[in-house]
Amino acid sequence: MYRPALSDLEAVIAISRRGSFRAAALDLGMSATALSSAIAKLEAELGVRLFNRTTRSVALSDAGRHFVDSVAPALDAIHGAMDAVRSRQDIPSGTLRINAFAEAAREILEPLILPYLRRYPKVHIDLVTEGRLVDIVADGFDIGVRAADLVPSDMIAISLGRPRRFAVVGSPDYFKRHSRPIVPPDLSAHQCIRVRLPNGALFRWPFEKAGQAVQIDVAGPITLDEASLARRAVLEGVGMGFFMEHSIIEDIEAGRMIRVLGDWTPYSPGLCLYYPGRRNASAALRAFVGLAREVSARQHREAPPG
Numbered sequence: 629m630y631r632p633a634l635s636d637l638e639a640v641i642a643i644s645r646r647g648s649f650r651a652a653a654l655d656l657g658m659s660a661t662a663l664s665s666a667i668a669k670l671e672a673e674l675g676v677r678l679f680n681r682t683t684r685s686v687a688l689s690d691a692g693r694h695f696v697d698s699v700a701p702a703l704d705a706i707h708g709a710m711d712a713v714r715s716r717q718d719i720p721s722g723t724l725r726i727n728a729f730a731e732a733a734r735e736i737l738e739p740l741i742l743p744y745l746r747r748y749p750k751v752h753i754d755l756v757t758e759g760r761l762v763d764i765v766a767d768g769f770d771i772g773v774r775a776a777d778l779v780p781s782d783m784i785a786i787s788l789g790r791p792r793r794f795a796v797v798g799s800p801d802y803f804k805r806h807s808r809p810i811v812p813p814d815l816s817a818h819q820c821i822r823v824r825l826p827n828g829a830l831f832r833w834p835f836e837k838a839g840q841a842v843q844i845d846v847a848g849p850i851t852l853d854e855a856s857l858a859r860r861a862v863l864e865g866v867g868m869g870f871f872m873e874h875s876i877i878e879d880i881e882a883g884r885m886i887r888v889l890g891d892w893t894p895y896s897p898g899l900c901l902y903y904p905g906r907r908n909a910s911a912a913l914r915a916f917v918g919l920a921r922e923v924s925a926r927q928h929r930e931a932p933p934g
Contacts, residue, residue: 632670636667639663641703644692655756677691720914721750723753724912726771727762728756729757729759732774736788741755744919747919748912751915773899776897784904784905786902786917786920787898788900793873793895794871795870795893796809797879797885798862798885800884802862808888809868811889812835812889820833820846821852821869830851834894849867850867862876863879868888
């Protein structure tokens, strides 16, 4: 009698969650071809089609939906049992899955993730970056990293630093050709790098001074959805950009970028690491949380006042 492997069941759940064979394959660490083959074999053995596929989309069939509704709780129970066993370990091992937006991942890589890997070499970290806010429990992650105001209220959160400041910048070459803006409305006369958010909306530049807040829908020659591309465009003199200060502070200090509207740029809530309050957290998760608390305490001590 055919008995599907646990990995085959996890594959079905991953595809149903992501709505894409390619995205699910990346999550599972396998090729899309191998994943498609595994699902085809499972469907053949079951005698039903679990997914309806087109060239543009993948969706559960009725049979697939019933299958997932039955299998998902069982898989959760199995993983819970595995977590309970791991929680008895003294030496952290296994895999930790972390979900963060790209900017947050860059911020925590050197002070937290790399030291953790050096300290606990038996742990593998699977770091997934995406702009959308996900349900880390439903999507199979152990830890999330987002701005403090985006952390779900039912999660345990660890602050990773003080509020972060924004910065509006342009290259020296750009300001040779354009005057510097004094107040936010001056941006209407400037070329700006537009940014598209993960939900498809265009980012409006926020400003605040003396209790007066305003958002500017800037105009410019290019729209991008990745901060490193926007930085490159600013350095090439294409236009002005709006960034988190820490991400371009070296460019400012080196004179590659000139900051403007400094008295109008507000602060953003600091980053938080968050995770569900599991009773049987693995040794790997407990160790990561412990190191995160160390990093948080150090960053708060070292942060300048104000």
